[in-house]
Amino acid sequence: MHRLSEAIKSLVLSLKSSVSEKVIVPVQLTGFYRKPVIVVLGLLISMDLYSHPHSWIDLQTTLYLNDAGQLTQIIQRWEFDPYYSSITLADLKKEYPNEMEGLQFRAEEMVRNLRDYHYFSDLRIDGFNVPMGTPNEYSLNNKRREAENILELEMAFDLGDGVTLKQSTLTLQVYDPTYYIAMAHSSDDHIHVISHNALSCQKKLITPEPPNDLISYALSLDRNETSSNGLGIKFAETVEIRCSSL
Numbered sequence: 001m002h003r004l005s006e007a008i009k010s011l012v013l014s015l016k017s018s019v020s021e022k023v024i025v026p027v028q029l030t031g032f033y034r035k036p037v038i039v040v041l042g043l044l045i046s047m048d049l050y051s052h053p054h055s056w057i058d059l060q061t062t063l064y065l066n067d068a069g070q071l072t073q074i075i076q077r078w079e080f081d082p083y084y085s086s087i088t089l090a091d092l093k094k095e096y097p098n099e100m101e102g103l104q105f106r107a108e109e110m111v112r113n114l115r116d117y118h119y120f121s122d123l124r125i126d127g128f129n130v131p132m133g134t135p136n137e138y139s140l141n142n143k144r145r146e147a148e149n150i151l152e153l154e155m156a157f158d159l160g161d162g163v164t165l166k167q168s169t170l171t172l173q174v175y176d177p178t179y180y181i182a183m184a185h186s187s188d189d190h191i192h193v194i195s196h197n198a199l200s201c202q203k204k205l206i207t208p209e210p211p212n213d214l215i216s217y218a219l220s221l222d223r224n225e226t227s228s229n230g231l232g233i234k235f236a237e238t239v240e241i242r243c244s245s246l
Contacts, residue, residue, distance in 0.1 A: 059183055071164075078153040107140035118132065123170070123171075170241040179218055191205065201244075210234050
């Protein structure tokens, strides 16, 4: 559990004890599961830090197939919330005069700490686990957007000789097992399958439906709570890809 906590801390260094108990976050980032949310423009809510989750990551996933219809590479992009991004950049600037140097250091730290936890990713073909290994390329970038700093971690996972997807169902879940961090694709538009016309693939984003008592339990957890390992799967969405011959 200690090593898992360290992996998570490397992603949420902004949530320190010096931070006040309340933090203002955009309402669209506070969904405990992906349901359509009516958002009033400009509406903000106050989120108690003494509850789970504490940070939010918007996901983008691209799957690359070769000419034989085999999955050969997965690229994940993790876009961190503005609060985490700004605080992290401020911390890095104290240590590294060069922003790119600091971002590279933090990327290496993230990738190293997440290795033993399979990068919070569970990839399966017809229910059988497929190891993704270690990303052969990765980077952390500052995607400045509308006067905000948005950090994005990009990781490319090569799958060697590839995995056959013809007449198969692929599922991918990306989640923090403790639910300290909420991770989700904002829509299926952030899921891409590049098939080179080898197969016809259909994508589906399956949202979880945790019961209200489980949501209440997550809200009740202290930010230092260590007994929540296993909670994340209850709030994890599932990417489903089905491929067939053209």
